[in-house]
Amino acid sequence: MKIKNAQFGEMEFNEDQIIKFDGGLAGFEEHKRFLLVQLDLILFHWLVSIDEPELVFPLVPISTLIENYPTEINTNPFGIVTFNSDPTKITVNLRAPLYINTEKNIGYQRILDKYKTNYPLFVKTDEI
Numbered sequence: 001m002k003i004k005n006a007q008f009g010e011m012e013f014n015e016d017q018i019i020k021f022d023g024g025l026a027g028f029e030e031h032k033r034f035l036l037v038q039l040d041l042i043l044f045h046w047l048v049s050i051d052e053p054e055l056v057f058p059l060v061p062i063s064t065l066i067e068n069y070p071t072e073i074n075t076n077p078f079g080i081v082t083f084n085s086d087p088t089k090i091t092v093n094l095r096a097p098l099y100i101n102t103e104k105n106i107g108y109q110r111i112l113d114k115y116k117t118n119y120p121l122f123v124k125t126d127e128i
Contacts, residue, residue, distance in 0.1 A: 005053040075099040
């Protein structure tokens with residue numbers, strides 16, 4: 001199977017690589033089949049819709065940001081990233097994480113009210 005988008009060009013994949021979100025994603029409930037793309041050892045992952053390949057969500061593994069973030073059995077929590085030209089304004093949505101089980105290729109989204117929707121991914125440090 002193949003899909004093509006502007007960001008990654010043509011991508012070839014097998015049926016067993018498709019991650020199914022039975023409930024869709026908040027605001028995108030009709031999109032239920034995605035590819036999880038990671039390029040080499042880059043921090044970001046990309047969730048690409050199979051049915052609308054130009055719909056791409058940048059993700060970051062929340063475990064790289066926060067210790068003791070709520071986990072669920074056999075899944076990895078990911079936060080959707082909002083990019084900005086100013087790196088100090090790039091944020092991660094920790095309130096609505098995507099939990100992905102890469103063994104069974106299933107995912108779902110949870111709402112965790114105690115977390116922020118705009119957690120800063122990078123912080124500005126004073127120059128030395």
